[in-house]
Amino acid sequence: MTTGETPFCFIYGVDAVLPVEVSLIFPRVEVFDLSLALESLHFHNDLLEETMEEPRLRMIAQQEKMAKYFNKKVKAKQLKVDNLILRDSVTSQPTVSGKFKPTWEGPYRVSKVVSAGTYELTHLDGQPIKNA
Incomplete structure (x- = not known):
């Protein structure tokens, strides 16, 4: 395009002008x-x-x-000392995977409430479990 010519379609969203419309001078081109x-x-x-x-x-x-x-x-449930729970097996065995791996493990006993939602667990025989 040379200097001085007016572009008829210079950006998206503007209707394209056909060569026929330019050569026959349509009102849309003439009034642009x-x-x-x-x-x-x-x-x-x-x-x-x-x-x-x-x-x-x-x-x-x-x-x-x-x-x-x-x-x-959702109903929040606060656990207490001596409650029996099941633990998600992903936390204790993150490397074990597969279709037939168990989802839960346990039961475990809550031995101490560290904070809301964090507990120290023991086996049923009293042996402590690492990683609260």
Whole structure:
């Protein structure tokens, strides 16, 4: 394109102009104003952030709604000393994997409550287990 020519399709979102329309002078080509098109482009770019913000806010609201629904059904249970529990086998044997590996191991006895959700465990015979 040489200097002085006006581009008819200079960015995505603008209709492409066919060579036939240029040669036969259609009203769309004849009325085209580059400064108006650039002004419109800048206006749409300014609104782009607001346009993208709305779906993001809807997504966050939906995630919060789903979390609230899920957490409504969760019941926290505090364990006490001498309670019997099962432990997830992934924590004690992270290298063992496979389709037929056991999911849980135990039972174990809670010997000490370190903090909420953290406990020291012992075997049923009283032998302590490493890694609370």
